[in-house]
Amino acid sequence: MKSMAFSAPLLMLVYGVLRWMDGLDGHRDKSGPAWRVGHVAFFAAMVLFAVMAVALARRASRGRRVAAVAAAASVFGAGCFCWVIAGDLSADFGDRWPLPDALQIAGPVLFLVGLVVLLSLEVAAGRVPVWSPVxxxxxxxxxxxxxxLLPLSALVILAAMAPLWRPSAMPPRPVAQASRLH
Structure with a gap:
């Protein structure tokens, strides 16, 4: 969890900085290295966010059904992001299989709502502070x-994920394991 909560926003930051650098001359070069490396970093970030959503749902102590639905929404939304990114990286892919407009809108919303719900469940379990999902x-x-604003956004999201880096954000040990230690 710790590595995903750190790496996903960091990869988003890489994408944001490379996107910003690519646009310094007034246009974006869709075949240039900054464009390609940035998009690959963003693709990897979305995959990590999806895996993290599943991990957060698995450790939910309350609201397991809500957590499962939230994780599914986040994974679906991340998949929509990845679909669009793949289309940006490959014009052939984007031309042959464009993501429908409705999913271009719904995907990011589902991604965000799912992650906010999962972090809110972490707040309810006392593992992260209330400001994390905010x-x-x-x-x-x-x-x-x-x-x-992607670089700034990535830094804010990195801060939101920071409580997941701490050992105290880890799930409590089951009672059977804890009693064997004493």
Whole structure:
């Protein structure tokens, strides 16, 4: 969990910085190295966020059904992101199999709502502070304002995920294991 909670936003930051650097001359070079490396980093970030959503759902102590639905929404949304990114990286893919407009809207919303719900379940379990899902929402909302805010958004999302890096964010040991230690 710790590595995913750190790496996913960090890869988003890489994408945001490379996207910003690629646009310094006033246009984006869709065949240039900054474009390609940035998109690969963003693709990897979305995969890690999806895996993290599943991991968060698995450790939910309350609201397991809610957690499962939230994880499914996040994974589906991350899949929509990956579909669009694949189309950006390969014009042939994007032309042959474009993501329907409805999913281009619904996917990111489902991704965000699912992750916010999963982090909120972590708040309810006492593993992360209440500001964690709030920062995730704020960071993600900034992207919807302008893609040029991606580096800032990634840093805010990195801060939102920081409580998951701590050992105290790990699930408590089962009682049977804890009693064997004493």
């Amino acid at each position: 920062l995730l929402f704020v960071g993600y909302a900034a992207i919807t304002v302008s893609l040029d």
